[in-house]
Amino acid sequence: MDGLTLFIQQVFNGLRVGSVYALIALGYTMVYGIIRLINFAHGDFIMVGAYTLFFTVPLMISHGMPAWLSVFAAIAVCATTGVLVEKLAYKPVRKRGNNMSALITAIAMSLFLENMAQTLFGANPKQVITIFNLPNLLGFNGNTLVTILIGVSIMVGLTLFVKHTKTGQAMRAVSEDKKASLLMGINVNRTITITFAIGSGLAAIASLMYIVQYNQVTNLMGYMLGLKAFVAAVLGGIGSIPGAMLGGLLIGLVESLSKAYSSTLTGGIITSAFSDAIVFGILIIVLLVKPTGLIGEKTGEKV
Amino acid sequence: MKRYLSILTAVVLVLTTLLVPAMAExxxxxxxxxxxxxxxxxxxxxxxxNGIKLAIQEINDAGGVLGGRQLDVTYMDDKADATESANAFNKLVSDGNKAIIGSVTSGVTAGLAALANDQGMLLLTPTATADTITDGYTSVFRACFRDSFQGEVGAKVAVKLGVKKVAILYASGDTYSSGLYEAFKTAAATQGLEIVDVESSSTTSDTDYTTQLTNIVASGAELIFAPYYYDSIGPYIVPQARAAGFTGYFVGADGWDGTQNTMVADKSLYNKCFYTNHYAPDDPSPIVQNFVKKYTDTYGAASLTALAALAYDAAYMLKDAIETAGTDDTAAIIKAMTGMSFSGVTGTFTLDASGTPEKAAPVIEYVDGVAKFYASI
Incomplete structure (x- = not known):
């Protein structure tokens, strides 16, 4: 294998990881964009969706239906979980405290979901039956291509939804100023609930594409995945929908290329094991140099 | 009436004192x-x-130890955390336990070993394979072999398979994985193998290794030594290597045990995969088959791993040592266990001066997803 082919191969590997990060980052950014809350439990919604797939995929197959249809069950379960988490945990805290206490509640929620899943399903990793496996297209992994396509369509769909529907307008209004929206007759609570339902539903779609690529469900799977997607969302500009897509793909590329070449470039001082450190290093640099991210909009209010 | 009552109390007290030594037996x-x-x-x-429970059940059903005394085991959780394990240890010691079996992972057990040695408590770890666990401690023993030995066996498997160019993929942030990497590297040099590429991940719980594996394929390696655990070997490392175009051999260590439960649908991907283990479940010897059957009947097959077999053996090692000592005095049991010979599910062995068994490692091969005994090295 010559150097160029190897490089192209590593770029494809990066896109493969990045496409999943992008899907997750979309959910992060969606919720942040509306209620200015970094939902650290978002990674664990992926886990909830993945367990739903683990249980519903065999059911679908035994009833002679295509396995990917179980994504609708996952969307329903994730959206319900998201709304419940919002109603039971975030809303009461938001009413009394500030953004910081909501953020800490989100971290608590993440730990709660992880440990609840372990109690319910055990610590053993579970294997999901192959949902589908697409053939390569011109040497490009078919699953990756579909993941990117889904990501782009969600990105376009969300942008249109937020810009052109009544609910979307309400969302933007709530994100600008909650009190004023209330005065304008917008049902703020309903809008936030819908935001959470959509954001969590997106997590279900991300978990489908994750499962297609990685096949395995564990109670802790959402932890690292969520953190990396968070970095992706910040890199792209948290709150910006196209930014999440771009950030996800970029983080995937950085991860892959740093794993592939850091050892050769630095003479073995920085090995492939450093890739996570590099990814989180990016988070620090972005926050220092350009806190709004690559294509994030300027907002007065910051967490 | 009051006087009678006090006489009665006195009689009861005297009787109780007389009866206590008899009851202690x-x-x-x-x-x-x-x-x-x-x-x-x-x-x-x-x-x-489960392994300990099964052995204890058998021992107690057969009449216990020391002429009819039952074994009573208290289980404590350490959450694989050093602080939790030290708390558990201290609680067990103050509750008057005569010996302690544990813990499972090397990191946690290393801390316990120092504690046990200071307090003269017998610590028998079934599974902690890190090299130095038993070194320099007179009251610490184990039922498994050490990691450096596994790395050596891995290199010998590569030689036996007739390959020359090997690559290593390991987790640099993990004691177990990096320990095995060092041992394999040293052994590979003495065995005349050429290491063409070394790739690493930061932890053993990464999910994507495609980039490193693509580099390994480009290096022309015929064999990958991958000291990881079953939860990343089954779903990630092997399928991703095959997808990246790797057709050669994989060699792993005992962390691979249980991979048959984490494999993807296409089991043929796992052909040409070998790993060292503590026992071979398809070993036809009666003691192994008895263990496999009883374990599966009681607890199911999912948790039947080498760890269960080692724990089962550890309980029997302790039983043998108590019988040899002829008493439940901790110091006497330690003396009896030092240098003991034992024959169980995980082999026949004698403990070396440090308290680690000297035994052969069975090498297991996956054939269409089924673990088969390949050779004993």
Whole structure:
């Protein structure tokens, strides 16, 4: 294998990881964009969706239906979980405290979901039956291509939804100023609930594409995945929908290329094991140099 | 009436004092066990406690130890965390346990070993393979071999398979994985193998290794030594290597045990995969088959791993040592266990001066997803 082919191969590997990060980052950014809350439990919604797939995929197959249809069950379960988490945990805290206490509640929620899943399903990793496996297209992994396509369509769909529907307008209004929206007759609570339902539903779609690529469900799977997607969302500009897509793909590329070449470039001082450190290093640099991210909009209010 | 009552009390008191020594002979022998029962390594704890429970059940059903005394085991959770394990250890010691079986992972056990040695408590770890666990401690023993030995066996498997160019993929942030990497590297040099590429990940719980594996394929390696655990070997490393175009051999260590439960649908991907283990479940010898059958009947096949077999053996090692000592005095049991010979599910062996068994490692091969005994090295 010559150097160029190897490089192209590593770029494809990066896109493969990045496409999943992008899907997750979309959910992060969606919720942040509306209620200015970094939902650290978002990674664990992926886990909830993945367990739903683990249980519903065999059911679908035994009833002679295509396995990917179980994504609708996952969307329903994730959206319900998201709304419940919002109603039971975030809303009461938001009413009394500030953004910081909501953020800490989100971290608590993440730990709660992880440990609840372990109690319910055990610590053993579970294997999901192959949902589908697409053939390569011109040497490009078919699953990756579909993941990117889904990501782009969600990105376009969300942008249109937020810009052109009544609910979307309400969302933007709530994100600008909650009190004023209330005065304008917008049902703020309903809008936030819908935001959470959509954001969590997106997590279900991300978990489908994750499962297609990685096949395995564990109670802790959402932890690292969520953190990396968070970095992706910040890199792209948290709150910006196209930014999440771009950030996800970029983080995937950085991860892959740093794993592939850091050892050769630095003479073995920085090995492939450093890739996570590099990814989180990016988070620090972005926050220092350009806190709004690559294509994030300027907002007065910051967490 | 009052006088009669006081006389009666006095009589009862005297009788109780007289009876106590007689009762002590039938009192159960208290043993402690420490394992990660919850947390990310809870599956290990499950296998280990099941193995101990099975052996203890058999021993007690057959009449216990020291002429009719039952073994009474208290299980404590360490969550695979050093602080939790030290708390569990201290609790077990103050509760009057005579010996402690545990813990499961090397990191946690290393801390316990120092504690046990200071307090003269017998610590028998079924599964901690890190090299130095038993070194320099007179009251610490184990039922498994050490990591450097596994790395050496890995290199010998490569030679036996007739390959020359090997690559290594390991987790640099993990004691177990990096320990095996060092041992394999040293052994590979003496065995005349050429290491063409070394790739690493930061932890053993990464999910994507495609980039490193693509580099390994480009290096032209015929064999990859991958000291990881079953939860990343089955779903990630092997399928991703095959997808990246790797057609050669894989060699792993005992962390691979259980991979048959984490494999993807296409089992043929796992052909040409070998790993060193502590026992071979398809070994036809009666003691192994008895263990496999009883374990599966009681706890099911999912948690039946080498860890369970080692824990089962550890309980029997302790039983043998108590019988040899002829008493439940901790110091006497330690003396009896030092240099003991034992024959169990995980082989026939004698403990070396440090308290680690000297035994052969069975090498297991996956054939269409089924673990088969390949050779004993």
């Amino acid at each position: 039938t009192e159960p022998v208290k043993i402690g066990a420490i394992a990660p029962l919850t947390g990310s390594l809870a599956t290990y704890g499950e296998s280990v406690t």
